[in-house]
Amino acid sequence: MVEITDEKGARAWLEMQPKQVCVAMAARIALRGLAALGAADGETSERLVLVVFRAVLVAGASATSPVAQESRLRSAARRAVNADFSGARPAMSAGAISHYAARVAAGMNPTKSITRAISSAVTLEASDPNPTPVISVGSRAVPDAFSAFNQDAVASVEAAESPELLFNEPVWRSVDEPEGLAKGRTSLLRFLDADPAKWDFWARWYRGMFDGQPMDWALQRDVALIPDGVWQAGPAEVAKRVAEIENQFAPIPPEAARAQAQVLLLRPQITVLQANGLRELIDRAVDEYRREVCNQLPDCLQPLENLPVILHQIAETADGDAPMTEKEAALMRILPLMARTISYLNRRLQAAHADKATGDPDKRRLFHDAFYGRLGERSAELITSKTLWGGLLLGATVLLGSSVENVQAGLSTCYESIIKPEAGQERFPPPPPHFPDPFDEA
Template sequence: MVEIADIDSLGRLEAWLNGQSHEVAVCIAPRAAAWVLPIWWHAVLSEDWARGREWTALTVLRCTLISYVAAKMPNEDIKRVASNAAATARTSASLASGAATHAAAAHAAFSAAFAASTAFSDEPVNTAFNAFAASINSASTAAAGSNNHSYSVSDPSTPAFAIWQSFRADASQMKDEEILVFMPLWQQGVGPFDGLWEKINGFVEGGDSPHDWQFWIEWYQALLDGRPMLGNAARTWEMLEKIALIKPEVWDQGPEAVNPMIHEIWDLVRLRIEAEELRAQKEAFLAERATPEQRSHNQPPGLVEAEPEIARHVTIIWAGLDEASEELAAKEPDKERLTQIAKGMLAALRAVAAYCGKLADRVIKAAASVIGAGVGTALLDHVANNGRLMQFAKDLLTWSVGGG
């Protein structure tokens, strides 16, 4: 049996993979593709052979994202879209193989993504091996011009060394039921292609449509960092699955068609997270300061009697937050309803802010004197000065009217 510490060649890697479970092999492939993804991405942004063909990074990005999702949730729907992504990649790969010799590194990176997208198959060991071999080939070829020992696994200055080192770190922490998406992509935290990644960011930021590629930039950065992209692992997987399941014909139309749809999904899931967190804040506030009756009716404690106009607006805001959260949780949220909720919340928030701003401390002090224990001060601060509530209502309106 090959020990992890002894894996320093493709032959030993293959022997080790043959002793692993299906799940482990499937988890190796997307990591291998992600290591060298910047090589292809940078090439299509900067090299004449790619720009002349109007290629983009989309095919490789799609394959890599789907390979991660397929490793986590290999259901039939995901397998179907993974098959389609692999078929599309196969066609593109045949075109890429005819490019100039200096494109070899980019082509190998493409091959790693293609192999990863087929890792759900009945032969995951072979596909994981192919993805890793292509990754090593891409990294080594990219470095060959400046380093005669680019294939070396003992020279710390080579990309190949970094890949082998990161693979062994992954393998030592791998469990059958886990995918290593939330571990830093590089074992040392710094990868050999960080310079390319900085250039990619610069190209995107200075391009014609940086907003359209923002998701992909943040998604890959989260892979590098080893963290859930949305901060919430469950919601991150929910989002990635939805993106993976976008219809193939939309992907086939290119970035102009699919990137806005991806951004809308991204915004929706972020709204769901924010609604959940704001509701939790509200419930914590009410649990500490309100009676059971007030909590059940979204009634602001004390202000019902002391400041009825403010109380009415606060009730509208809190009820709107509850309604928005429930509607956002639907499989297909009703955008017209969400538009009305957002408008109602914004109007109420602005009314409370204007009222408090006009009367300033006199209102807060009067409320506090009637309610006691500073509840009035805390309530008005919670609502009028809660920038997250206002921003949520604005973002909700933007998304619901189609401007996400």
């Protein structure tokens, strides 16, 4: 049974944990301390709030990232570490905690950095002879902080919770939030809610992370990878870029998702055939690439691996015995996930294509070198074939409907400008509007 009551015990436990568990623990420590920002106000507070939120978001995104994205997120964490965390007390305490959390994500002496974050958290304002009343933690913060940390540690080991699942719990779990921090959090949320043009995303992000209801992790990772120059331009510019990212993650409005779910359920046999056929095609392409070329897909194609599970859920729902209202509600949840996944695939391909244009020798190709060495041998050719990409486009058209034409057009563009040149394929089939819709009445 894990039992952590002090920094020494925390350090000993952390030294035995995988890196991503350490990063997740550091991020959750920082989330508990964000309330210290509630004492900040004015121009300085805007700068510090953005710097601190960025550091914690990057840490959370790093803790939950697929292996293929670790390098880019580690670089993002290093850039976050280099930001200016200075500010007035007691808000500076939150800056210190988040700074150390970002250092853990950046791989900078993780054990030492996380124990310093713990130290900053448990002594938050405790040593100040004249603590600010709204944020003062009081003596019970130290045992409470370690109790919350210990509960996360128990969950990660004994309940085998992954780093991602840790974030599905409130940051204080069953421990009461110290009164001073609760007051600071109220003040911080009031600050964020007062200027939604700048802080709406961060207010929603903070509430979700605090309550154990995090936003889509792929979305958070894209926010973490916003270029440094945008962060330095301030919260207004960051808000604009975040809005662009969020638009890409919500390609199907709720009413459109409902209408499309109803269309799919009118002809369940066609829905099952389309979903299962595309699932099998993707599985075959991925398995072939792993067998013939490399045991891991390129970073830019990683979202492909998420689609078969989603397609299976669509087929299973359409073919199930549940009441029609339950099926409709299930598809309303699943269809936006499929659209977001394809949208993410498009963005990863576009980002990889942009990386190639920089001339970086490490990013000169999308695929593993072995792929290019075997071109013409019909090895793993399905991953770049018209069969796969035409199937993806047809599947997106049939299963998602006309409300996501931007996603469908993105697939076509990615094939024409990125995939086809890599493998020397012929011209791609016509764009989505030209595909027949099997749901139309004859």
